Amino acid sequence: MTTETILPVDAARLSELSQANSEPGWLQDSRLKALELAAELALPRLEKTRIDRWDLSKYGSYKTVQALQSLEEAPASVAALVKDQEQGSLIIQRNSGTVYVRLAPELAAQGVIFTDLQTAVKEHGELVRRYLHQAVKPDEHSLAALHAALWNGGVFLYVPKNVIVDTPVQAILLTDDAEAAFVPHILVVADANSSVTYVDNYVSDKSEAGLHNGAVEVFVGAGAKVQYASVHQLGADTTDVTYRRAVVENDGSIEWIVGEMNYGDTVSDTKSILKGNGSSSNAKVIAVGSGAQKLNYTTQAQHFGRNTPSDMITRAVMRDSATSIINGITKIEKGATRADGQQTEKVLMLSPKARGDANPILLIDEDDVTAGHAASVGRVNEEQVYYLMSRGISKHDAETLVIYGFLAPVVSQIPLEGLRNQLQSLVERKLGQ
Template sequence: MTTQTILPVDAERLSELSHSSGEPGWLKESRLKALELAATLTLPKLEKTRIDRWNVNNYGSYKASEPFASLSDAPASISSLIKDQEEGSLIIQRNSGAVYTRIAPELAEQGVIFTDLQTAVKEHGDLVQRYLHKAIQPDEHSIAALHAALWNGGVFLYVPKNVVIETPLQAVLLTDDAEATFVPHILVVADTNSSVTYVDNYVSDKEEAGLHNGAVEVFVGAGAKVRYATVHQLGVDTTDVTYRRAVVENDGVIEWIVGEMNYGDTASDTKSVLKGNGSSSDAKVIAVGTGSQKLNYTTQAQHFGKSTPSDMITRAVMRDSATSIINGITKIEKGATRADGQQTEKVLMLSPKARGDANPILLIDEDDVTAGHAASVGQVNHEQVFYLMSRGITRHDAETLIIYGFLAPVVSQIPLEGLRNQLQSLVERKLVQ
């Protein structure tokens, strides 16, 4: 792909924005270098997907939003996501910046840092600099470079050594102004033997075309556990391109729970790098495509350490004329003895015009390993529909029950009841429209 990258801002304007935001010199230089890179790089190459035909240039411009004095100031579009959160740990980003941040006092007393990333670079610069853009390199492609140059708002979560957090920390990221840049960066660092659950929701409330260029970096220390849950429910007007990476040290655990419930074109890449011995990864992805959506989902596990298990499960439902490419990639490097990589990708199509493509890929450079994959693409089983209808169930209800049964093996394994119920509700909403 040789499409020329259109820069949404020039170096002088970017430098002015960084200076006016009070950012440290190292960050300004990082942004300018990434912008320079973006001009030389091409778009990412996605399997059977012409991302150059998508709306990937409409970044808009930086617009500051007024902070919320309280949660009652939040718009109706996110009110259901933040109810009963007055005492919890919560960050809200609206368009180009954070408008609400709160951390529970007991967590702050333990040394936990939970704030927007733009604040963190000023208050915890050395810590942020150690990890920012280390898992997702700006030189990977133009999308990554532009993200590194333009990111705004975002989340920074740091959990100190031996701190175990029982209650999930949450963030809501809202885009409701198509002219405002929406490029949040999520950075999670879990130190040795710590444990944390982080949940976020991406929401759009607008009618004009826009772009979300998002990145997530997670660093899991030795013996630490991070459960990362995310739900994307952006509207048909918003193109969503998201890259997620986790780097896991000895005996660390990363668990991904991803709900892809967007209505617009979507590309996401979720990858676990099992760097340390005994590190492990578990990824669960569910997706529902409707209308004329074009979807491309990739889940990856790269094994470097010895005795490293990974499991990836993706289930997608396509209706109307939606099309999806589902990729699962397990890469076992030389020396990663006793690694165990398993993956399953299944696509259910509800319409003759819907299309699904499941691509399981095993790349193995070591002999003493275990690996396996399963993949299937098909339509609703008409015999199952007929059987249910013979019991007095309508065709619509019969198909709905079959769909729920198809997604249940993933949804039922989600350990967070609130997230499980939310995903169930979003699935129902997409299927009845």
């Protein structure tokens, strides 16, 4: 049985919006075709999660935004995140559009492009067109199609051949108007032998229901290295659906660092496509669920190239009556000889009503490979708590230490000090410390 998709906008209105934003004809056509697909396609099928029961209709409508003249005008909810960023490369999106863009002059001089996606479409149209919707395809399901039809604001990052970007570039994506559509699209292209670290934060500051339908596409050229770090801290009012995809060429590498700190229902799907020989992927995901959240986290690695290692680690802590489905999928295609796919999923439950389900999946169509998985679901180890209490530590502090010890193998591997500190603070907040 399929659920009929109720479109949040009709073709005439979508064309009108595209023309009002002075978009090129090819993009307008792309949006309209995606809207047609959305009416035909079903919702994504998720492991043990009835997403058809979720309210996925709260898109809002496109609203124009007022640009910030300086970071001093940034909303309070993002002020701490942009502290000391006056000289760095930074993009801020607020609801339907971008309000602040800054690219460090030294990066601009090297040919780096870092701007909002809607501007990039106008100024670098052929480059954007070559990659847009090639990793997260509109025909995957109705949510992907609606995203392709409705995306706004977003980020475009391009790093030319042989350019090494030493300092992270950052984006803040804020939703604080329940009536405004918030559908950002992130597109990162790292050309051959380049290197870059991109960090973004998703923040909400509102009390009415809303939806974030987001997509991330990363293209890693031969010998290039991309480190992609993302923290989602959207409120209980916001349903978050995010699909991330990376396509990695010969000897390229992608490292995902994802912090899922939302308070609302969440679908998060992060996939690396190891297309080239010698390409590699490393994914680290930490999540904390609270209240009555329903959470579905999937991490995937698909191996096509030879000699391709992938490693995926997910650690989730569930409290109150939160429920989570943690999926790890390693797919090794025929011909991907000497591929090595490893994955670990662990869930720690802090209350009798919390639920966690870890599902490691290995799909292997080649003989000459290495693959392995580990998964566990359990509660706080009472013996560890008792041992710490016997050393004079209170039960509350003992349980806290056990939880931090559970998350430490992922958090400690995050190479960005600022991101480590931010995640630590968010974990403490979600755990009520």
